[in-house]
Amino acid sequence: MSVPSKFTGFTLSSPENWDKPKVQQYEAKPEKSHDVTIKIQVCSVCGTDHHIGSGGWGPYGRDDLVVGHEIVGTVVKVGAEVKEFAVGDVVGVGAQSNSCGECDLCLNDNEQYCEKSVLTYNQADMFSDGYVTQGGFANYTRVTEKHVFRVPDGMSAEVAAPFFCGGITVFSPLVRNLTPYSKQKVGIIGIGGLGHFALQFANKFGWEVVAFSRSSKKQQEAAELGAHHFVATGEDSDWVSKHSNSFDLIINCATSFSAIDLNQFIDVVKPGCKLIGVGLPDFHENITVNALKLGMSGKFMGGSIIGNKKEVKQMLDFAVKNDIKPWTEVFSINEDNYKKALTKISKSDAHYRVVLTDFDEFFNKLA
Missing domain, CATH: 3.40.50.720 (NAD(P)-binding Rossmann-like Domain)
Incomplete structure (x- = not known):
C-alpha cells in the first residue's frame, strides 16, 4: 500500500475552537528508520484530548492540531530498522510517540519518564526534525517502534483502544x-x-x-x-x-x-x-x-503516568486472560460525533470511555 505524504485529520486552529474541528490535510511526520506507519481504524477519547485542545495544558504548537492518543490501526509501512512489526500487524499507540532510548530511564523500563519524551501530539519531536506531533483523529499516524504495541489476537480494535492510555x-x-x-x-x-x-x-x-x-x-x-x-x-x-x-x-x-x-x-x-x-x-x-x-x-x-512497554504487554495479556474490558460508548467518526464525544469527556459525562470508529469509511469518502 502506498502511503500519502500528507495525512488527513480533524484539525483544531485554537483553544477557543476545541470542539469545532476542520477536516484537512497536513504534512506527515518525516519517516525515520525506526518508524512504524499505521492506518488508523479507531481512536478513543481521553481527558487529555480536552485538556490540550482547550488550552488547559498550555498553547498549541501548531494551528492545525490533531488530538487523540488511544489509537488502534494496521501497520502499512515500516522503517528499515524496525524489527518488531510487519505490514498487516494490528497495533496500538498511546500517549507517547518517542523517547531518547539511551538514558538511564529508557534503559531501565521507565521510558515514559524520559526527559526527552515526546507526546503523541502537540510536541516538537527533536528526533524527527522538530516536527510537532499529530494525534489519532486522522487517517494515518507515524510513531517510533518503541512506542507501538501489538493488539492481542481476539481483542477488537474498539475494546483495545482505551487500554493504551486509560x-x-x-x-x-x-x-x-x-x-x-x-x-x-x-x-x-x-x-x-x-x-x-x-x-x-x-x-x-x-x-x-x-x-x-x-x-x-x-x-x-x-x-x-x-x-x-x-x-x-x-x-x-x-x-x-x-x-x-x-x-x-x-x-x-x-x-x-x-x-x-x-x-x-x-x-x-x-x-x-x-x-x-x-x-x-x-x-x-x-x-x-x-x-x-x-x-x-x-x-x-x-x-504516575502511563507505563512502559513491558507493562503494556502484561496489561493486555492480563485483560484477555481475565476478560477485562472498558465500558464504552461507540460513535462513527464525523464532525458531529467528534464534537459530541469531546464534549462528553469535557463534562465527565462519558460512561466510561468514548470510542470513535469507522475511520476507513469516513476518510475513504474524502479521497
Whole structure:
C-alpha cells in the first residue's frame, strides 16, 4: 500500500475552537528508520484530548492540531530498522510517540519518564526534525517502534483502544506498588474513565478493593466492576476513622485533585504506603496538604503516568486472560460525533470511555 505524504485529520486552529474541528490535510511526520506507519481504524477519547485542545495544558504548537492518543490501526509501512512489526500487524499507540532510548530511564523500563519524551501530539519531536506531533483523529499516524504495541489476537480494535492510555495509566502504579494475589487493600478514588479500569484490575489481582466516590450513586456499578466495599465520602462522616491506617495503596483517578481533601486520604494510608495521583487536571491546578500531617505520617504522595512497554504487554495479556474490558460508548467518526464525544469527556459525562470508529469509511469518502 502506498502511503500519502500528507495525512488527513480533524484539525483544531485554537483553544477557543476545541470542539469545532476542520477536516484537512497536513504534512506527515518525516519517516525515520525506526518508524512504524499505521492506518488508523479507531481512536478513543481521553481527558487529555480536552485538556490540550482547550488550552488547559498550555498553547498549541501548531494551528492545525490533531488530538487523540488511544489509537488502534494496521501497520502499512515500516522503517528499515524496525524489527518488531510487519505490514498487516494490528497495533496500538498511546500517549507517547518517542523517547531518547539511551538514558538511564529508557534503559531501565521507565521510558515514559524520559526527559526527552515526546507526546503523541502537540510536541516538537527533536528526533524527527522538530516536527510537532499529530494525534489519532486522522487517517494515518507515524510513531517510533518503541512506542507501538501489538493488539492481542481476539481483542477488537474498539475494546483495545482505551487500554493504551486509560488502562495503562492505572495498571502501571498498581503492579509497581502491590504484590499480585496478596492480601493487600487498595482504594480507588473516582469511578470513571480511569477508575473503572482500576477496579477491574485490582479485583482480578485478588486484592481487597474499596471504591471511593462523593455519593452512593455509582455504588452498584462499582460492585459490578469489582469493588468489595464502597465509601461515599460525602455521605459517611465517619469513613476516615473506620479506615484509618489500613490501605496499602490508594490511586486517585479523579479528574480534579483540588476537589478532594487529600489530608483525609493520607490518614487512611498505612505508614510506608502511598497515595498516587493519575487523573491529570489542567496545568494551573495545585494541591494542598497539611505539611505537618504529611511529615509526621511516614506516608508518601506522588504521581504516575502511563507505563512502559513491558507493562503494556502484561496489561493486555492480563485483560484477555481475565476478560477485562472498558465500558464504552461507540460513535462513527464525523464532525458531529467528534464534537459530541469531546464534549462528553469535557463534562465527565462519558460512561466510561468514548470510542470513535469507522475511520476507513469516513476518510475513504474524502479521497
